[in-house]
Structures are given as structure tokens and as C-alpha cells.
Amino acid sequence: MSDQSFLTLTDLSVGYGRKVILSGVNVELEMRSFTALLGPNGSGKSTLLKTILGITPPLAGKIRFSPIQGREPVLGYVPQREAFDTTFLLSSFEVVVMAACGRVGAGRRIPKAEKQRARECLAQTGTSDLAARRFSELSGGQKQRVLIARALATKPDFLLLDEPTSGLDAGAVQLVMDVLKTVHSAGLPILMVNHDLPVVRRYAQTVIWLHNGEALQGPVADLLSRDRIEEVLKIETGA
Amino acid sequence: METFREILDPGFLLRNSVYVGLLVGLACPLVGTYVIMRRWIFTGVALPQVSSLGIAFAFALHTWLGISHFEGSEQGLALAGSVTATILAILLLAFMERRGKGIVEGRIGTLYALGGAWSVLLLLKNPYGEHGLLDRLKGEIIAVSDSDLIISGSAFAVVLLLLFFFHKELLLVSFDREMAITLKKNVLLWDIILYLIVGITISVAVLSVGPLVTFGFLIIPALAAHSISRSMRQFAIISATIGLLTAFFGFALAYKYDLPVGPTDVALLGVILALVFLGNQLKGLLSPNRNA
Numbered sequence: 001m002s003d004q005s006f007l008t009l010t011d012l013s014v015g016y017g018r019k020v021i022l023s024g025v026n027v028e029l030e031m032r033s034f035t036a037l038l039g040p041n042g043s044g045k046s047t048l049l050k051t052i053l054g055i056t057p058p059l060a061g062k063i064r065f066s067p068i069q070g071r072e073p074v075l076g077y078v079p080q081r082e083a084f085d086t087t088f089l090l091s092s093f094e095v096v097v098m099a100a101c102g103r104v105g106a107g108r109r110i111p112k113a114e115k116q117r118a119r120e121c122l123a124q125t126g127t128s129d130l131a132a133r134r135f136s137e138l139s140g141g142q143k144q145r146v147l148i149a150r151a152l153a154t155k156p157d158f159l160l161l162d163e164p165t166s167g168l169d170a171g172a173v174q175l176v177m178d179v180l181k182t183v184h185s186a187g188l189p190i191l192m193v194n195h196d197l198p199v200v201r202r203y204a205q206t207v208i209w210l211h212n213g214e215a216l217q218g219p220v221a222d223l224l225s226r227d228r229i230e231e232v233l234k235i236e237t238g239a
Numbered sequence: 240m241e242t243f244r245e246i247l248d249p250g251f252l253l254r255n256s257v258y259v260g261l262l263v264g265l266a267c268p269l270v271g272t273y274v275i276m277r278r279w280i281f282t283g284v285a286l287p288q289v290s291s292l293g294i295a296f297a298f299a300l301h302t303w304l305g306i307s308h309f310e311g312s313e314q315g316l317a318l319a320g321s322v323t324a325t326i327l328a329i330l331l332l333a334f335m336e337r338r339g340k341g342i343v344e345g346r347i348g349t350l351y352a353l354g355g356a357w358s359v360l361l362l363l364k365n366p367y368g369e370h371g372l373l374d375r376l377k378g379e380i381i382a383v384s385d386s387d388l389i390i391s392g393s394a395f396a397v398v399l400l401l402l403f404f405f406h407k408e409l410l411l412v413s414f415d416r417e418m419a420i421t422l423k424k425n426v427l428l429w430d431i432i433l434y435l436i437v438g439i440t441i442s443v444a445v446l447s448v449g450p451l452v453t454f455g456f457l458i459i460p461a462l463a464a465h466s467i468s469r470s471m472r473q474f475a476i477i478s479a480t481i482g483l484l485t486a487f488f489g490f491a492l493a494y495k496y497d498l499p500v501g502p503t504d505v506a507l508l509g510v511i512l513a514l515v516f517l518g519n520q521l522k523g524l525l526s527p528n529r530n531a
């Protein structure tokens with residue numbers, strides 16, 4: 001593990017139950033990196049992300065985060081927006097303020113400072129005007145920015161996003177990615193699952209490409225060059 | 240008015256029945272908001288039946304072991320049977336859901352059918368079955384002793400305190416369990432606390448008003464409130480208000496027209512749900528954005 005690395009995955013195997021989706025994953029992410037996680041459907045992108053987050057237990061191997069000022073890093077997670085049940089009558093503000101649960105003890109009321117922090121995060125993602133709107137009634141792009149605001153409200157040391165631009169129109173993609181670019185410029189490392197190659201080329205610095213149960217890692221310029229894409233696709237299709 | 244005056248009189252003979260009805264009318268709809276949000280409606284149908292089975296089994300066990308019945312032991316016995324069966328069933332369903340195998344609705348439907356069938360069989364073969372037990376399971380809220388009221392009141396007070404103090408955690412785990420895990424929350428523990436809240440509420444309510452009325456108060460006020468609420472706070476307040484008003488006016492109607500209280504309450508809840516539905520339809524028709 002180098003001095004600059006933030007997250008190291010060593011011989012990691014991920015999957016559900018006894019089903020191994022990915023094995024022998026060795027990846028090192030650097031501080032301040034903006035990494036895109038690519039791969040075809042079913043390649044294990046979301047499973048790998050959830051394993052890193054601690055949502056799904058690893059089947060084998062190690063996940064190691066560098067301590068931040070002597071403590072465990074806080075992980076800000078932006079899940080797929082379709083994952084939420086519309087039955088919950090929550091406003092965007094209430095969704096964002098949930099992030100305070102990581103710092104406010106059980107049974108205690110959320111203090112004013114935490115509510116203020118939630119408002120600031122909504123402002124940071126350009127969604128202050130949506131604070132009182134019901135979360136389930138927002139458009140895809142609006143929901144995505146509110147979820148990024150919620151992840152920021154956790155005061156994260158690392159931001160992990162699961163397909164943040166999937167299904168959005170060009171304008172909404174631009175808004176979401178501009179927010180991510182801003183927070184990354186402020187020093188927040190990002191790991192993002194994304195299918196959209198033009199978006200990845202434009203915003204990410206490094207790529208982890210999952211194929212045939214393995215993970216390739218490299219700079220965007222190398223891994224997403226025309227020759228390299230053709231090479232990887234040939235391996236995947238067996239052509 | 241005369242009926243209301245009579246019911247509200249502190250010396251009213253059936254005052255404990257009114258109080259227990261109001262407690263059920265307050266607690267069940269509040270717990271029902273979580274039942275609706277977690278989409279446990281089918282579970283909400285099955286668990287009161289299982290709770291009844293627990294009561295019937297406890298009484299059958301009493302008989303099989305040859306222990307003589309006396310008034311003081313009945314309530315404790317019924318409560319033990321009801322709570323044990325409900326908590327076991329809810330934990331079993333949760334465990335099977337976590338394993339992710341089989342059809343969820345199939346398991347719940349089976350539990351409902353078996354719970355109902357075995358309750359009847361156990362009661363019919365119990366010499367004490369006809370003595371109050373069947374009435375209890377049919378929702379006849381008439382004979383509520385002071386000790387019954389104290390037990391129900393204490394249990395519902397615990398449930399309401401848990402809901403009030405841990406609302407933030409229960410909502411987080413219900414809305415986004417993955418987020419809760421990343422925030423280092425003990426999701427399993429909070430799920431178990433919610434299961435216990437639902438289980439205790441159902442057990443005590445079934446013991447007081449029977450499975451039909453319990454399910455009615457658990458689901459219908461929350462369903463009606465959900466369609467007219469704009470926030471979680473409104474959802475909880477409107478659900479509880481509908482429950483409380485129904486419990487009071489339902490009792491008054493049943494008392495005045497000599498009807499069974501439980502079914503009257505549920506019928507009244509049905510009327511409220513229908514009125515809310517019609518109101519929403521009318522609002523939709525009159526909305527200026529309708530043709531936009």
C-alpha cells in the first residue's frame with residue numbers, strides 16, 4: 001500500500017451466498033482520485049461497490065482504507081435512485097438530514113447545526129429550491145442531486161456512487177457531473193459506477209474495468225483508448 | 240348527545256372497554272404507518288391470526304396440563320401465548336425473507352390459513368373455549384377488567400415511547416437500509432426493535448379487541464391517512480386521529496344500536512376510507528392541472 005493510496009483491495013472476491021461474481025481483485029485507489037468503475041451488465045460493478053461499502057460481505061480477500069487523522073474514513077454513498085420506495089412521504093430536506101444519523105445518537109433529536117449542514121449541502125448541489133418538495137415526486141436528475149447532497153451531509157472522506165447518470169437526459173447528466181467535479185476539485189476522492197463512456201472520459205482520471213471476472217485498472221487515457229477498448233471487447237466476446 | 244354523555248361519565252359501567260378501544264385506536268394506526276411503509280400489509284393480516292392461535296394454544300395447554308382456570312390467570316396466560324406466537328412468527332418470517340428464497344406472499348398466506356384454522360380447532364376442543372374466548376377473538380370488547388386495562392395500557396405506552404424516541408432510526412432503516420449500514424447503524428437490531436413493536440402491538444390488541452379489529456385499526460387508518468398526507472408527521476397524526484375518533488364514535492354507535500363494538504369500528508373505518516377515496520377523486524376532478 002503506497003503512501004498516496006486511500007483504498008486497497010487485495011485478492012478480493014465478491015458475490016452473493018456461494019456465488020462468486022468477481023475474484024482476485026487487486027486495486028489501489030489514490031487520494032484525490034476520480035475513478036470510474038466500468039463493465040458490462042452483470043459483471044459485478046454494483047456488488048463490488050457494495051462490498052467496499054460494507055453492505056455485502058466479501059467472500060475472500062481484504063479491503064483496507066487508510067485512516068484519516070487516526071480514524072476510520074466516512075464513506076458517502078449515493079445509491080441508484082430507483083432503489084427508493086415511493087410510499088415514504090419524505091421531503092428532500094428530510095432525506096438529506098438523515099445523513100446526520102451517523103453522528104447523532106439513537107433516541108436523540110437532530111440538532112440545529114445538523115439541519116443547517118443539510119441545507120448547505122442542498123445549496124451545494126443546487127437543490128435548495130427542492131428542499132420542501134416530496135422526494136418521490138422529483139425527476140431523476142433532481143433525485144440524484146438530492147442523494148449527492150445527502151452523501152455530502154455525512155461529511156464523507158470518500159464518495160461512492162452507483163450509476164449516478166443512468167437514464168438521465170444530457171442536461172441532467174451535465175448538472176450531476178458538474179456537482180461531482182466541484183466536490184472532487186475540493187479534494188474528495190470519488191469512485192463511480194458508470195456505463196457512459198463519454199462521461200467517464202470527460203470527468204474520470206482512472207478506470208477500473210471489470211471483465212471475465214477480473215478487474216483491470218489504469219488511467220482513462222490508456223484503458224479507454226480505441227485500441228484498448230477493442231482489445232478488451234475481443235476478450236469479452238471471445239472474438 | 241345523551242349516548243356521548245353516558246359513555247364519557249366516569250361511572251359508566253363499560254368505561255374500560257371505551258378506554259381500551261381508544262388505546263387500540265391510537266397505537267395500532269401509528270404502528271400501521273410502518274406496516275404500510277415497509278409493505279407488511281399481508282403480514283399485518285396474518286399476524287393477528289397467529290396471535291389468536293397463541294391465545295388458543297395457551298388455553299389448550301392450560302387444559303391439557305390440568306391446571307384449573309381462574310380469572311386472574313387467564314389474562315396473563317393469554318398475553319403470554321399471544322406475544323410468544325406473534326414474536327416467533329414475525330422473527331421466522333423476517334429470517335426467511337432475509338434468506339431470500341421462496342415466495343413471501345405464499346409463506347404469509349399459509350401462516351394466515353393455518354393460524355385461523357388451528358385457533359378454531361383448539362378452541363372447539365377446549366371446554367373453556369365458549370367461555371369468553373370465542374367472544375374475545377370475535378372482537379366483542381365488553382368485559383375489560385381493570386387488570387386487562389393496565390396490561391394493555393402499559394404495553395401500548397412502551398410501544399408509543401419506542402416509536403417516539405427511535406423514530407429517526409426506525410425511519411432510516413426502513414427507508415434506506417444500505418445507507419444505514421454505511422452509517423454504521425446496527426440494522427439487524429433496529430429491525431428486531433421494529434418487529435417487537437409490531438408484534439407487541441398486535442398481540443395486545445388481539446387480546447383486547449380480536450384479530451379482525453386489530454387488522455382493521457392497523458391498516459385502514461394508515462391507508463386513508465397516506466392518501467391525504469404531505470409529510471411523515473401528517474401521516475402519523477392523521478392516522479392516529481382517524482383511529483381515535485373511530486374507536487370513540489364506533490363504540491357510541493355500537494352502544495346506542497346494540498351492535499358488536501369491533502365490527503362496528505371496522506365498518507366505520509371502511510366508511511372513512513371510502514370518503515377519503517371519494518374526496519381524492521373529487522379533488523382530482525376539480526384540479527386545474529387535470530388537463531395540463
